[in-house]
Amino acid sequence: MQTGPAIRLEAMVDILKAAAEPSRLRILALLSRTDLTVSDLTEILGQSQPRVSRHLKLLLDAGLIARHQEGSWALFRLSEEEAAREFVDGVVARIDPMDPASDRDFERLEAIRQRRQERAAEYFDKNAASWDQIRSLHVPDAAVEAGLKELVGEGRIQSMVDLGTGTGRLLELFAPLYRRGVGIDRSREMLAVARANLERAGVTNAQVRLGDVYAPPVERDMHDLVTIHLVLHYLDDPAAAIREAARLLRPGGRLLIVDFAPHSHEFLREEHAHLRLGFADRQMLDWFAEADLEISNIRGFAPKGEAAEGLTVKVWLARDRRILVAGGDAETQAHEEIA
Numbered sequence: 001m002q003t004g005p006a007i008r009l010e011a012m013v014d015i016l017k018a019a020a021e022p023s024r025l026r027i028l029a030l031l032s033r034t035d036l037t038v039s040d041l042t043e044i045l046g047q048s049q050p051r052v053s054r055h056l057k058l059l060l061d062a063g064l065i066a067r068h069q070e071g072s073w074a075l076f077r078l079s080e081e082e083a084a085r086e087f088v089d090g091v092v093a094r095i096d097p098m099d100p101a102s103d104r105d106f107e108r109l110e111a112i113r114q115r116r117q118e119r120a121a122e123y124f125d126k127n128a129a130s131w132d133q134i135r136s137l138h139v140p141d142a143a144v145e146a147g148l149k150e151l152v153g154e155g156r157i158q159s160m161v162d163l164g165t166g167t168g169r170l171l172e173l174f175a176p177l178y179r180r181g182v183g184i185d186r187s188r189e190m191l192a193v194a195r196a197n198l199e200r201a202g203v204t205n206a207q208v209r210l211g212d213v214y215a216p217p218v219e220r221d222m223h224d225l226v227t228i229h230l231v232l233h234y235l236d237d238p239a240a241a242i243r244e245a246a247r248l249l250r251p252g253g254r255l256l257i258v259d260f261a262p263h264s265h266e267f268l269r270e271e272h273a274h275l276r277l278g279f280a281d282r283q284m285l286d287w288f289a290e291a292d293l294e295i296s297n298i299r300g301f302a303p304k305g306e307a308a309e310g311l312t313v314k315v316w317l318a319r320d321r322r323i324l325v326a327g328g329d330a331e332t333q334a335h336e337e338i339a
């Protein structure tokens with residue numbers, strides 16, 4: 001019985017040849033967990049860079065993986081092409097994760113992820129007090145915030161969750177709309193600033209909690225609005241964060257993501273702990289589809305004149321696909337068209 005799209009015989013032989021080698025299978029298994037650079041893979045596999053590059057080229061030529069350039073980094077990921085992806089998923093799922101080679105690879109992968117996340121955490125702990133000021137260096141805040149309010153609309157929101165809330169800015173922005181707001185962040189220093197800001201702004205219907213966006217400490221399936229504002233580019237696995245965020249939504253609930261369009265400002269990586277240099281719409285749409293969300297709106301806010309450093313802020317608004325119960329609330333307002 002055929003379950004997915006068919007692959008031509010010759011292409012199948014190329015695919016099988018490309019995958020039928022221990023290092024390349026290990027690479028596929030690693031990329032099924034996250035996007036990686038050549039130097040990540042070199043470190044994990046314990047092989048020379050030219051050797052790893054050769055393996056990657058064979059996998060690329062067979063269409064099993066894709067290469068994505070972000071500034072000076074080339075990131076490798078599994079192909080999004082359906083037939084290739086199904087093939088890789090099927091093969092990888094059958095590799096025993098307790099196999100000593102896989103086990104060691106995943107341990108090293110974890111160490112790399114840990115190191116990246118620690119770097120970002122250190123950055124936020126250090127910059128908590130001045131974050132709002134740093135933020136305004138590269139984001140035309142007022143324009144974006146006005147755009148966000150317009151996109152979200154004025155309908156009453158029962159419950160909002162802001163993932164990676166930082167100084168609590170979005171909780172403050174939407175406080176007049178929601179009944180209950182929760183902000184999650186894994187930096188205690190950021191949370192301390194958020195608490196002070198919310199108090200100063202007289203916001204009494206929100207609280208902030210220590211927690212990770214990969215496992216947010218809030219109930220699932222019950223929030224009208226989940227926001228991820230300028231957080232994804234610090235994350236090692238944005239797709240996983242989107243999946244987690246989607247799980248928090250009630251049927252028909254909305255996920256609002258704000259981040260940068262693809263750019264090449266390498267200094268943000270070096271000086272500001274960014275892991276990703278922006279996100280393409282295509283990438284975001286794929287992640288939404290994987291998380292069972294449908295896109296309702298995309299907007300871009302390009303910097304004007306010589307202001308900012310050429311970073312375009314993008315807003316992606318998506319919606320949980322499950323049908324709302326008849327007679328729902330303000331959230332039933334018409335879907336906006338994709339801009």
Ligand SMILES: C[S@@+](CC[C@H](N)C(=O)[O-])C[C@H]1O[C@@H](n2cnc3c(N)ncnc32)[C@H](O)[C@@H]1O
Pocket residue numbers: 120121124135163164165166167168169170184185186187190211212213214228229230231234235
């Ligand atoms: C750039 S700040 C943005 C803060 C806020 N959303 C805003 O736009 O002002 C990113 C925030 O994400 C938090 N963060 C990064 N990785 C996280 C994770 N894995 N779990 C929870 N918070 C995280 C950081 O501590 C930081 O406060």
